[in-house]
Amino acid sequence: MASTSKGNTSPAVLLLADGTVFYGRSCGAAGTATGEVCFNTSLEGYFEVMTDPSYAGQIVTMTYPQIGNYGIDLADVQSAFPGDGSRPANAPAMRAMVVRDMCPTPSNWRSATSVPAYLQKLGIVAIEGVDTRALVQHLRDNGAQMGIVSTEEFDLDELASRLAAAPQLVGENLVKTVSCPEPHPFTTADLPAAHDFALASPAGEGVANPAVHRVVAYDCGVKRGILEGLVRAGCEFVVVPWNTPAAEVLAMNPDGVFLSNGPGDPDAVPETYTQVQQLIGRVPVFGICLGHQMISLAAGAQIEKLKFGHRGGNQPVMNLLTRRVEITAQNHGFGLVFPSLGALVPELSGGVAEHPTDGDLRFWVERGIAPVVENERFGRIRLTHVNLNDGTAEGIQLLNAPCFSVQYHPEASPGPTDAHYLFTAFARLMAGEPDYLSIDIAADRLAGWNFATEEN
Incomplete structure (x- = not known):
């Protein structure tokens, strides 16, 4: 050697x-x-x-x-x-x-x-x-x-x-080991100059009245790439610790609240999802990965430990709203049990009144239906995304409150850019657009990249 x-x-x-x-x-x-x-x-x-x-x-x-x-x-x-x-x-x-x-x-x-x-x-x-x-x-x-x-x-x-x-992963709160201790801003000034060779300028930069959305981000172990992607979509952040009270967040008068990715067992982080419960319905909310699980737990859902999780940049996900397949980047070992959110609403679920008994959500992929359940806390909730490898839930949308979430990472750090549209969707949600998730994924997936710009 x-x-x-x-x-x-x-x-x-x-x-x-x-x-x-x-x-x-x-x-x-x-x-x-x-x-x-x-x-x-x-x-x-x-x-x-x-x-x-x-x-x-x-x-x-x-x-x-x-x-x-x-x-x-x-x-x-x-x-x-x-x-x-x-x-x-x-x-x-x-x-x-x-x-x-x-x-x-x-x-x-x-x-x-x-x-x-x-x-x-x-x-x-x-x-x-x-x-x-x-x-x-x-x-x-x-x-x-x-x-x-x-x-x-x-x-x-x-x-x-x-x-x-050694301490076990299940039951241990790992979020508190990676979150920031104090609130701090994250704006266009925090974007790395070393990425300028590949990425275009953020939305609204150089415009007299840029449409910047003020967002409070719960740091549960947030990836910089996710914050950078949202900043480029027209957001500026105050990043707050994982256990910040909802009252303090609402006092900042944000246009929206973002719930970040993070490690470990979501059931071990009640300090976050109990705050989320108080935020939903009062301000637009978008969750990614652990943030998706926080929204699910806030709605009273059950979270399960997956056998070996989803980790990598090649996870196929069906978007039930657009019928397009997204190749996604993921990193999680827990997942939402969709039926635990509530009973199906047959008239909004293709006439189906009972959840599939085996729990495989590819049942809905095969039928081309985005099913809706009636949730005791937040009303109607729609399943929007399904993992095509194992049929687990990958995204939900609250129909009676401005809130949605996905289980994967849309920022391509590392990974594909198919899910880039979710950043745009959050900006549209904060702008009050009712059909904020209706986005041409194929057109949006290369938005913001310099190599996608045509030269005259």
Whole structure:
């Protein structure tokens, strides 16, 4: 190894809770880390994955075989964490990383450092040389589970003992570990100049009276890319901590409230969804990922732990309103149980009076229907999006209040741009347009990108 670009490396081990063991080599910091072992199927964007706060409490496995070949540009960081005594500003929240092959010598004009150097600097344990195909197949068959990665301890009994004593993901409030401590603004001035080569100017910039919407964003572990996408759609934010009282938010007189993505078990974050319950109906609300789950819980719905979750930039979702398929970027391990929102309204659900008994929402995809339920708290709620891989709920729209949400990430950081229209939809909702979700997705998906502009 000393004669290769990797140099001398120390051994490392990954032990799963069910006793499965993978051996490899260290490609990050030395140490030991525990967390839920999950996998991401994105082919690119590993740095955005690494710095997504939604991975707090997790050990991230990348399914693409080589990671680090184009290095890291810090302008692409997704964490907006301000830093504290335990973790520096913008640092990743994930516990550890698992890859097949780590490239220590990147080649890219934007690269400022390598992935191994970045991980070592921030003290994040990583292991390479693992058969990630076998690991992912094991997780798909047996479900996501707790694991421990170590470069310093190789006694399996000792590792198993440490793992058994580690906190579990379910029931733990991880949101409070990644949220901002104080309110702060986020405007066009916060957009990274390094992205100007690819992205057009924000909506309204340079116009005498730009249509800027004032938004309060609950930071539950928000990705910068999501805030940047909304700013480019004409929003300016005050970002507030995860547990900010609804009364304080309403006192700011916002045009809308945004509920961000975030990590872990949504049932463990009642301080947020109880506030959302007080906001719905009083101000337009848009939720993404954990924000979608917060709206669902505010409506009294049930949330389930998925077997291995949805993580990657290639999740197919059917938009039941437009009948278009969106290829989406996702990162979550929990999902809404749609029937728990209420009984079906047959006259708005194609005459169907009972929910499908197997819970597979592709039932509605096959029939071309966006079903509506009667909810005890907020009236009628429509199912708008369904995951085509497993038939789980991916989006809802409240019909008696200005509120909608999706389970996925529309900002392409990393991932496709099919869901870009959701930023536009939120702006239209705040502008009072009743049919705010009726958008030509095909036309909107490239909006805001410089390469989509025709040259004269």
